[in-house]
Amino acid sequence: MPSSLSNLRALTAAMVLLFVFAHPAAAQLSFKPTAEAVQEDKLLNALKEGDKISGRISIPDVNAANLIQPAGRDWRDFHRSKLPIIGGVAIIGMFALLAIFLMVRGRIRVDHGFSGTKILRFASFERFTHWLTASCFIILALSGLNISFGRKLILPLFGADAFSAMSTYAKYAHDFLAFPFMFGLVVMFLIWIKDNIPGKLDVLWIKQGGGILANGMHPPAKRFNAGQKGIFWMVIVGGVLMSVSGWFLLFPYIPANVTTMQLLTVIHAVIAMLFIAGIMAHIYIGTVGMEGAFDAMGTGEVDLNWAKEHHSLWVEEEQAKGQAPSGTTPRAVPAE
């Protein structure tokens, strides 16, 4: 019924007018343009861990739409307070551990002395892959440590200008050597995975502490013992974590916003500290820690007695294949 509806409208309009004229002050107060306005305090309080206040922006840079990201303070706290502790404990701790071990245990000798007969342990391609990855790793580790701790440790020695110039080259080295490192990682995985599958012998090896704690004790091992397998898997798993997190840092913002990139740098830094500590142990046992061990990656040929003591079953396999000389010196007796 259109007529009654228009009557109702007219009546309502009249009432509103009456109300407005009768109470002008009340009418003004009832209109609150800012009642629903956003408040910074409320937004900040409502933020969850790692969240940010963002909005819409008219420039093409989507990252610029983040207005405030308090998580930056947590990242700063990690970088300034937590990472030095993690890195210090891992690296200085490992150094101390190895020094104590060297003092207590001394250099691990070849029990039966050098036989003078050599057996090929790593072919040239394997050694190339190892040293490609290793040399990249050392430069990546040093340039990474420089970014993390250089300001405290190195900057005071050389001054801001020289340190900055050095750090620029270190950063470029870090960015570009990441690629040969990743390549080496893939090749190492492919050529050594078959010898690094954990087996029953590894349990025995671990039970006997690898024979490194007592003189003359040598649990049987194939090409790689449980300790070496541990290093292999540490390098593969650590390397993959470093590569994936590093890849996204190398190509900033492709899949990531600032929060993801903060998380990636934390992963990258923590894994790096543990990785470096692990590799320190690897370098120790391959050089200072054990007589005859460096030859494996140096010339590629190890002494037959060394091989028999540390990789008894591998030597037997090689001899069975006719690829190794059968030594005349007494065989090392497995400790079981």
Added chain:
Amino acid sequence: MARVKFLCDADRCIECNACVTACKNEHEVPWGINRRRVVTINDGKPGERSVSMACMHCTDAPCAAVCPVSCFYTTADGVVLHSKDLCIGCGYCFYACPFGAPQYPKVGNFGSRGKMDKCTYCAGGPEADSTPAEYAKYGTNRLAEGKLPLCAEMCSTKSLLAGDGAIIAEIYKERVMKRGYGSGMWGWKTAYSDSPTG
């Protein structure tokens, strides 16, 4: 010396982006870099507010704390500046900055970011004041000429305030008292409140 700050009265900001444009023009900021930007919160909804944001020149600045080569310094006025000669373009300041102020020109492959660029509060850099070398790296040094940052100076609604922190805070509080509302001093809690010296 005064402790200078920025304050954006979001209830006055009309999102005209004049501050953004003025800044880019004054300092000849490289393509792709915005030292200042305007973000609209709750865009299109009742009570939306626009906030003009740049480097807030924090007390105890996070960027300075995390910089691996220590290229930041704070002037006597409380302005946080950096040396582009020392900067290695690692991106750390960007991760730590609560306001997304540090930006990097893309100069090469992979993570080869260029030297970081950010708001200088129109105060140049470590080079001698108002020299061509300073202008090329950091833009105009208006502070050396006794002028305030251009973005705030030319804000048509006087939403963006720059100057002595105590004075601009007083102006803002007066406005809030008079009109009866205010959406807050955006960024101040994050930039200045964590430190006892403010």
